[in-house]
Amino acid sequence: MPFRPQVIIGELMKTFGTNTNALPMSREETKTVEKFTRILKDAETDDLLIQSDDEEEVFGGIVDEEDWKPDDDDPSACVVPDKVNFSSGAAIDVAMVHSAVEFMTDVRTKKLRSFASMQRRYRFIKTQHDMQKLRVFAKNNEIQCSRVSQFSTLSGLLRTKVFEAIDDRISIDKFTLRRLAVQLNDEHVHIEGFQASDGWLKKWKKTNGLVSRHVTTFITRANYVNKELTEQAAKKFVEEVKAELATLDPDVVYNCDQSGFTKEQYCKRTLAPKGVKRVERLVQSKDALTHSYTILPMLSASGKLAPMLYVVLQEKGGKFPKKGHFSPDNLIIRANTSHIMNKQLMVDWVESAVCDPSMPTEVVLLLDAWPAWKNEGDVQAAALSGNTVHVRSIPPGATSFIQPCDLYFFCPLKNFVKKVNAYIIYSGITFKTSERDNLLRVISAVYRVFRAPIFQSCWKYGWIQGGYIDDQHVKVETPSKFCFKVSGYCSQKKTRDTMCQDTAFLLCPYCKKVLCFNHWVGCGFPAHKCKC
Ligand SMILES: [Zn+2]
Ligand SMILES: [Zn+2]
Ligand SMILES: [Zn+2]
Known part of the structure; x- marks a missing residue:
C-alpha cells in the first residue's frame, strides 16, 4: 500500500483542529513545517525508519541543538554563598561571620569582647557554644562552613557552569557533569571525600530542572528496501x-x-532544561x-x-x-x-x-x-x-x-573521543583541537590506547557478533571504562627531579600508570608511549 501523507495530516487535524488564528507564522512554526514536510516526503518515496533510542552510552551523531534554551531566571542568582550554622539553627552568611570574628577582638585593648556585647551586635549569637565557635575561627584564621551549606554552594556553582554551557550550546553527558562537580569541589568548596555519586548527580539534576533528553531518529531506509x-x-x-x-x-x-x-x-x-523532552533528528x-x-x-x-x-x-x-x-x-x-x-x-x-x-x-x-x-x-x-x-x-x-x-569498534571509539573532547572543554587546559597538530596528537594518542593488548578481546567481539568466529566472548572493560577511572595526580616527571602533579586524566592501558592530559597527548612533553 502506498504511503499517504494526506491520511496523516487528516488524523493530525482531528487532534489539533484547523487554524482560526490570523497571526502570521512564527520562525519556529515555519521551521517545524519544513521538518515535517521533509519527513513526509521521505516517507512517500522510501520507507521511513523511526528509531527511538533511550540508551545512554550509544553514540548517535549530532544532536540538533537549535532549540536549547535555559530557564529564564538568572542562574547567578541561584548561587548560594557559604554559610555557617549556629546553635539557633540559623545559617549565617560567611561574610557576616567574618565581621563578627573581627569585632570579637577589641583593637585597642587586644582583649576579647564579652558575650553580652557580642550578642547585642550580632543577634545570631545565642549561646556560649556560639562564642566558642567564633574563638576557634579567630584562632585558626579560617571559617569552617557546615557540610550542608558546602553542598548547596557546590550545587550553585555547578548550576552556573552547566547553564553557561547550555548557553554556549555545548552538550554535557553524565561523565562530564561528574568531572565538573569534582573539579569545582576541588577548586572552591573542598568537601572532603566528595565523589559526585550517581545519586547526588541525579538529585542535583532533578532540583535544577534538568533532564536527559530522549532522541528520536528518522532514517531514510533505502538500504532496507530489499531486506x-x-x-x-x-x-x-x-x-x-x-x-x-x-x-x-x-x-x-x-x-x-x-x-x-x-x-x-x-x-x-545531553542535558536540557525540563520541558524539552524530545529532539527530532533527521538523517538523510x-x-x-x-x-x-x-x-x-x-x-x-x-x-x-x-x-x-x-x-x-x-x-x-x-x-x-x-x-x-x-x-x-x-x-x-x-x-x-x-x-x-x-x-x-x-x-x-x-x-x-x-x-x-x-x-x-x-x-x-x-x-x-x-x-x-x-x-x-x-x-x-x-x-x-x-x-x-x-x-x-x-x-x-x-x-x-x-x-x-x-x-x-567505531561506537566505543567515538564514545572515547567524545570524552576526551569533553575533558578538553571543561578542565580549563589550554589545548585547541581546532589546531591541526593538536588534533593529530589526540588521534595518535587515542589510537595508541585502542591498540593496547588488554583491549584485544574487546575488538574481537565484532567478529563474534557478525558470526565469523564462534569463540566465547570474554567480557572486558572498554577503553572508556578502563582509562577514565582515575583520581589523584599524574605519575610522570615534570623535570628530571620534580614530579608533574597535574590532575589525573587517564590510566595508561599498557603500564597502568596515571597520566595527566599533557603527558598523555604529548603537549609540552614527549607523548607517553610505553611498550607500544
Ligand atoms: Zn563503510
Ligand atoms: Zn604507560
Ligand atoms: Zn603530567
Whole structure:
C-alpha cells in the first residue's frame, strides 16, 4: 500500500483542529513545517525508519541543538554563598561571620569582647557554644562552613557552569557533569571525600530542572528496501568468510572501513532544561553529515588493530600548508578536499597502509560497498609488488549487521573521543583541537590506547557478533571504562627531579600508570608511549 501523507495530516487535524488564528507564522512554526514536510516526503518515496533510542552510552551523531534554551531566571542568582550554622539553627552568611570574628577582638585593648556585647551586635549569637565557635575561627584564621551549606554552594556553582554551557550550546553527558562537580569541589568548596555519586548527580539534576533528553531518529531506509535479499546475501558472505578463516591465520584477515569525525563529537544524550523532552533528528544519509577528518582503521579477526592508522584531513584545496604538520609515528596522514575517499586515495591507502612493512605480505580484506573500492580488482591491483591483497566485498546494505568495525569498534571509539573532547572543554587546559597538530596528537594518542593488548578481546567481539568466529566472548572493560577511572595526580616527571602533579586524566592501558592530559597527548612533553 502506498504511503499517504494526506491520511496523516487528516488524523493530525482531528487532534489539533484547523487554524482560526490570523497571526502570521512564527520562525519556529515555519521551521517545524519544513521538518515535517521533509519527513513526509521521505516517507512517500522510501520507507521511513523511526528509531527511538533511550540508551545512554550509544553514540548517535549530532544532536540538533537549535532549540536549547535555559530557564529564564538568572542562574547567578541561584548561587548560594557559604554559610555557617549556629546553635539557633540559623545559617549565617560567611561574610557576616567574618565581621563578627573581627569585632570579637577589641583593637585597642587586644582583649576579647564579652558575650553580652557580642550578642547585642550580632543577634545570631545565642549561646556560649556560639562564642566558642567564633574563638576557634579567630584562632585558626579560617571559617569552617557546615557540610550542608558546602553542598548547596557546590550545587550553585555547578548550576552556573552547566547553564553557561547550555548557553554556549555545548552538550554535557553524565561523565562530564561528574568531572565538573569534582573539579569545582576541588577548586572552591573542598568537601572532603566528595565523589559526585550517581545519586547526588541525579538529585542535583532533578532540583535544577534538568533532564536527559530522549532522541528520536528518522532514517531514510533505502538500504532496507530489499531486506530479505540482503539478509540472504549477508548469511552467505559470513559463511564463506568463516570457512576461509578455518584455514587462515586470523592475523591476516582484516576488516577495514572509513569513518568520519567532526572536530568536536557531540553527545547523543545531553542535558536540557525540563520541558524539552524530545529532539527530532533527521538523517538523510550518512554522507549528509559534515566530517572534518576520516580514519580508515584495519581490524584483524584476532582483535588486533594494524600498527598504522590512515587518516585523511579535510583541508582547503586538499593540501597541507607549506610549513607541514606534526607526524606521529603511528599515523599515515593525507589531505583531501572532502571527507569522502576517492579512487586516488584508495590506491594510496593500499600502497601505504595495507602494504606497510608492519603488515603481513598477504592479507584478506573485508570491505563494504563503498564506491572507491566497489571494484575488487582495482583494490587488489593497487598492491605493491611483493604484497598480495584479496578482497571480500560485504553485500550492500548488510554492513550494519555483519561489518565487524560497525558492530563493535567505531561506537566505543567515538564514545572515547567524545570524552576526551569533553575533558578538553571543561578542565580549563589550554589545548585547541581546532589546531591541526593538536588534533593529530589526540588521534595518535587515542589510537595508541585502542591498540593496547588488554583491549584485544574487546575488538574481537565484532567478529563474534557478525558470526565469523564462534569463540566465547570474554567480557572486558572498554577503553572508556578502563582509562577514565582515575583520581589523584599524574605519575610522570615534570623535570628530571620534580614530579608533574597535574590532575589525573587517564590510566595508561599498557603500564597502568596515571597520566595527566599533557603527558598523555604529548603537549609540552614527549607523548607517553610505553611498550607500544
Ligand atoms: Zn563503510
Ligand atoms: Zn604507560
Ligand atoms: Zn603530567
